[in-house]
Amino acid sequence: QVQLRESGPGLVKPSETLSLSCTVSGDSIGDYYLTWIRRPAGKGLEYIGRIFPSGSTNYSPSFRSRVTMSVGTSKNQFSLKVRSVTAADTAAYYCARLNGSGMDVWGPGTTVTVSS
Amino acid sequence: SYDLSQPPSVSVAPGQTASITCSGDKLGDKYACWYQQKPGQPPVLVIYQDTERPSGIPERFSGSNSGNTATLTISGTQAMDEADYYCQAWDRTTAVFGGGTKLTVL
Numbered sequence: 766q767v768q769l770r771e772s773g774p775g776l777v778k779p780s781e782t783l784s785l786s787c788t789v790s791g792d793s794i795g796d797y798y799l800t801w802i803r804r805p806a807g808k809g810l811e812y813i814g815r816i817f818p819s820g821s822t823n824y825s826p827s828f829r830s831r832v833t834m835s836v837g838t839s840k841n842q843f844s845l846k847v848r849s850v851t852a853a854d855t856a857a858y859y860c861a862r863l864n865g866s867g868m869d870v871w872g873p874g875t876t877v878t879v880s881s
Numbered sequence: 882s883y884d885l886s887q888p889p890s891v892s893v894a895p896g897q898t899a900s901i902t903c904s905g906d907k908l909g910d911k912y913a914c915w916y917q918q919k920p921g922q923p924p925v926l927v928i929y930q931d932t933e934r935p936s937g938i939p940e941r942f943s944g945s946n947s948g949n950t951a952t953l954t955i956s957g958t959q960a961m962d963e964a965d966y967y968c969q970a971w972d973r974t975t976a977v978f979g980g981g982t983k984l985t986v987l
Contacts, residue, residue: 809980810978815976825976861923868914
Protein backbone atom coordinates (compact mmCIF):
# COMPACT_ATOMS: atom_id res chain seq x y z
CA GLN A 766 0.00 0.00 0.00
CA VAL A 767 1.39 3.38 -0.98
CA GLN A 768 2.65 5.66 1.79
CA LEU A 769 3.69 9.29 1.60
CA ARG A 770 5.99 11.30 3.81
CA GLU A 771 6.87 14.97 3.64
CA SER A 772 10.27 16.33 4.62
CA GLY A 773 12.09 19.63 4.64
CA PRO A 774 13.36 22.43 6.84
CA GLY A 775 11.01 23.47 9.60
CA LEU A 776 12.19 27.07 9.54
CA VAL A 777 12.51 29.38 6.54
CA LYS A 778 13.42 33.06 6.53
CA PRO A 779 11.09 35.64 5.00
CA SER A 780 11.66 36.30 1.27
CA GLU A 781 13.48 33.00 0.85
CA THR A 782 12.31 29.82 -0.92
CA LEU A 783 10.52 27.03 0.93
CA SER A 784 11.53 23.61 -0.39
CA LEU A 785 9.75 20.39 0.58
CA SER A 786 9.93 16.79 -0.58
CA CYS A 787 7.32 14.07 -0.64
CA THR A 788 8.68 10.53 -0.66
CA VAL A 789 6.52 7.68 -1.95
CA SER A 790 7.05 4.22 -0.47
CA GLY A 791 5.30 0.86 -0.25
CA ASP A 792 4.16 1.01 -3.86
CA SER A 793 4.51 3.35 -6.80
CA ILE A 794 2.31 6.40 -7.19
CA GLY A 795 1.13 4.81 -10.42
CA ASP A 796 -1.05 6.90 -12.71
CA TYR A 797 -2.25 9.18 -9.95
CA TYR A 798 -1.68 12.87 -9.37
CA LEU A 799 0.30 13.92 -6.33
CA THR A 800 -1.21 17.00 -4.70
CA TRP A 801 0.13 19.54 -2.22
CA ILE A 802 -2.16 21.04 0.40
CA ARG A 803 -1.45 23.17 3.44
CA ARG A 804 -3.22 24.23 6.61
CA PRO A 805 -2.13 27.45 8.28
CA ALA A 806 -2.53 27.43 12.05
CA GLY A 807 -6.06 28.34 13.02
CA LYS A 808 -7.25 28.25 9.43
CA GLY A 809 -8.64 25.74 6.95
CA LEU A 810 -7.16 23.59 4.22
CA GLU A 811 -5.64 25.36 1.21
CA TYR A 812 -4.99 23.62 -2.12
CA ILE A 813 -1.65 24.44 -3.70
CA GLY A 814 -1.59 22.27 -6.82
CA ARG A 815 -0.97 18.87 -8.34
CA ILE A 816 1.63 17.04 -10.42
CA PHE A 817 1.31 13.91 -12.54
CA PRO A 818 4.25 11.45 -12.57
CA SER A 819 4.93 12.57 -16.15
CA GLY A 820 5.71 16.03 -14.75
CA SER A 821 2.54 17.74 -15.92
CA THR A 822 1.37 20.30 -13.36
CA ASN A 823 -1.69 22.34 -12.45
CA TYR A 824 -1.35 25.08 -9.85
CA SER A 825 -4.01 26.87 -7.87
CA PRO A 826 -4.41 30.47 -9.10
CA SER A 827 -3.64 31.59 -5.56
CA PHE A 828 -0.13 30.11 -5.77
CA ARG A 829 0.61 30.01 -9.50
CA SER A 830 2.98 32.97 -9.52
CA ARG A 831 5.42 31.61 -6.93
CA VAL A 832 5.12 27.80 -6.84
CA THR A 833 6.98 25.07 -8.69
CA MET A 834 6.34 21.34 -8.41
CA SER A 835 8.59 18.64 -9.84
CA VAL A 836 9.10 14.87 -9.79
CA GLY A 837 12.33 12.89 -9.60
CA THR A 838 13.43 10.46 -12.30
CA SER A 839 12.53 7.44 -10.16
CA LYS A 840 8.97 8.83 -9.74
CA ASN A 841 9.10 8.15 -6.00
CA GLN A 842 10.15 11.66 -4.94
CA PHE A 843 8.18 14.81 -5.53
CA SER A 844 9.13 18.34 -4.59
CA LEU A 845 7.42 21.63 -3.86
CA LYS A 846 9.06 25.04 -3.96
CA VAL A 847 7.36 28.21 -2.79
CA ARG A 848 9.26 31.42 -3.50
CA SER A 849 9.30 34.72 -1.63
CA VAL A 850 7.70 33.36 1.51
CA THR A 851 6.14 35.49 4.22
CA ALA A 852 4.71 34.74 7.65
CA ALA A 853 1.43 33.91 5.90
CA ASP A 854 3.13 30.80 4.48
CA THR A 855 3.61 29.37 7.98
CA ALA A 856 1.56 26.16 7.90
CA ALA A 857 1.43 22.41 8.04
CA TYR A 858 2.15 21.15 4.52
CA TYR A 859 0.78 17.86 3.23
CA CYS A 860 1.25 15.80 0.10
CA ALA A 861 -1.65 13.56 -0.85
CA ARG A 862 -2.56 11.15 -3.64
CA LEU A 863 -5.46 12.17 -5.83
CA ASN A 864 -7.68 9.18 -6.61
CA GLY A 865 -10.59 10.18 -8.80
CA SER A 866 -12.07 13.28 -7.23
CA GLY A 867 -10.70 12.85 -3.70
CA MET A 868 -7.36 12.70 -1.92
CA ASP A 869 -7.27 9.23 -0.43
CA VAL A 870 -3.72 8.84 0.88
CA TRP A 871 -2.03 11.60 2.87
CA GLY A 872 1.38 12.07 4.36
CA PRO A 873 1.61 12.90 8.07
CA GLY A 874 2.46 16.50 7.21
CA THR A 875 5.41 18.73 7.99
CA THR A 876 5.24 22.06 9.77
CA VAL A 877 7.01 25.03 8.25
CA THR A 878 7.53 28.30 10.13
CA VAL A 879 8.53 31.45 8.29
CA SER A 880 10.51 33.67 10.63
CA SER A 881 13.77 35.55 10.76
CA SER B 882 -13.15 31.76 -8.36
CA TYR B 883 -15.39 29.07 -6.95
CA ASP B 884 -16.31 29.16 -3.26
CA LEU B 885 -17.67 26.58 -0.85
CA SER B 886 -19.34 27.64 2.40
CA GLN B 887 -19.67 25.60 5.58
CA PRO B 888 -21.03 26.52 9.01
CA PRO B 889 -18.09 27.18 11.38
CA SER B 890 -19.44 24.85 14.04
CA VAL B 891 -22.01 22.13 14.64
CA SER B 892 -22.84 20.52 17.97
CA VAL B 893 -24.48 17.13 18.51
CA ALA B 894 -25.27 14.91 21.47
CA PRO B 895 -23.74 11.43 21.51
CA GLY B 896 -25.89 8.93 19.66
CA GLN B 897 -27.72 11.61 17.69
CA THR B 898 -27.41 12.54 14.02
CA ALA B 899 -25.08 15.31 12.91
CA SER B 900 -25.51 17.07 9.57
CA ILE B 901 -22.85 19.33 8.09
CA THR B 902 -23.69 21.32 4.99
CA CYS B 903 -21.53 22.65 2.19
CA SER B 904 -22.91 25.24 -0.21
CA GLY B 905 -21.66 26.30 -3.61
CA ASP B 906 -23.06 27.45 -6.92
CA LYS B 907 -24.47 24.39 -8.74
CA LEU B 908 -22.45 22.15 -6.42
CA GLY B 909 -24.77 19.30 -7.33
CA ASP B 910 -23.25 19.32 -10.82
CA LYS B 911 -19.86 18.48 -9.34
CA TYR B 912 -18.61 15.62 -7.17
CA ALA B 913 -18.24 16.50 -3.50
CA CYS B 914 -15.79 14.91 -1.09
CA TRP B 915 -15.56 15.17 2.68
CA TYR B 916 -12.53 14.99 4.96
CA GLN B 917 -12.22 14.54 8.71
CA GLN B 918 -9.24 16.09 10.47
CA LYS B 919 -8.33 15.64 14.11
CA PRO B 920 -5.69 17.75 15.91
CA GLY B 921 -2.15 16.87 14.93
CA GLN B 922 -3.25 14.43 12.24
CA PRO B 923 -3.60 14.65 8.46
CA PRO B 924 -7.09 14.77 6.94
CA VAL B 925 -8.88 11.51 6.24
CA LEU B 926 -11.18 11.07 3.25
CA VAL B 927 -14.58 9.93 4.59
CA ILE B 928 -16.82 10.48 1.54
CA TYR B 929 -15.98 10.73 -2.15
CA GLN B 930 -18.09 11.10 -5.28
CA ASP B 931 -20.92 12.56 -3.16
CA THR B 932 -21.99 9.32 -1.49
CA GLU B 933 -19.19 6.75 -1.53
CA ARG B 934 -17.33 5.62 1.59
CA PRO B 935 -13.67 4.56 1.32
CA SER B 936 -12.74 1.21 2.78
CA GLY B 937 -12.50 1.40 6.56
CA ILE B 938 -14.88 4.34 7.01
CA PRO B 939 -17.79 3.43 9.30
CA GLU B 940 -21.27 3.09 7.82
CA ARG B 941 -22.53 5.88 10.06
CA PHE B 942 -20.90 8.35 7.65
CA SER B 943 -23.00 9.16 4.58
CA GLY B 944 -23.21 11.93 2.02
CA SER B 945 -25.58 13.55 -0.42
CA ASN B 946 -25.30 16.31 -2.99
CA SER B 947 -28.04 18.11 -4.90
CA GLY B 948 -28.72 21.59 -6.15
CA ASN B 949 -26.37 23.95 -4.38
CA THR B 950 -25.78 21.88 -1.24
CA ALA B 951 -23.79 18.82 -0.27
CA THR B 952 -24.41 17.28 3.13
CA LEU B 953 -22.33 15.01 5.34
CA THR B 954 -24.46 13.04 7.77
CA ILE B 955 -23.10 11.17 10.76
CA SER B 956 -25.66 8.83 12.30
CA GLY B 957 -25.25 7.68 15.88
CA THR B 958 -22.45 10.19 16.44
CA GLN B 959 -19.68 9.01 18.73
CA ALA B 960 -17.20 10.98 20.81
CA MET B 961 -14.44 9.88 18.43
CA ASP B 962 -16.20 11.77 15.61
CA GLU B 963 -15.35 15.12 17.20
CA ALA B 964 -13.12 16.77 14.60
CA ASP B 965 -12.94 19.38 11.85
CA TYR B 966 -14.73 18.45 8.65
CA TYR B 967 -14.01 19.88 5.22
CA CYS B 968 -15.94 19.58 1.98
CA GLN B 969 -14.07 19.71 -1.31
CA ALA B 970 -14.99 19.94 -4.99
CA TRP B 971 -13.17 20.69 -8.23
CA ASP B 972 -13.30 23.92 -10.18
CA ARG B 973 -11.75 22.76 -13.43
CA THR B 974 -8.21 21.72 -12.40
CA THR B 975 -8.24 23.36 -8.98
CA ALA B 976 -9.48 21.70 -5.82
CA VAL B 977 -11.58 23.97 -3.66
CA PHE B 978 -12.08 23.37 0.05
CA GLY B 979 -14.83 24.71 2.23
CA GLY B 980 -13.76 26.70 5.26
CA GLY B 981 -14.29 23.76 7.59
CA THR B 982 -16.79 22.88 10.31
CA LYS B 983 -15.83 22.03 13.86
CA LEU B 984 -18.03 19.20 15.08
CA THR B 985 -18.45 19.11 18.83
CA VAL B 986 -19.94 16.04 20.47
CA LEU B 987 -21.50 17.31 23.67
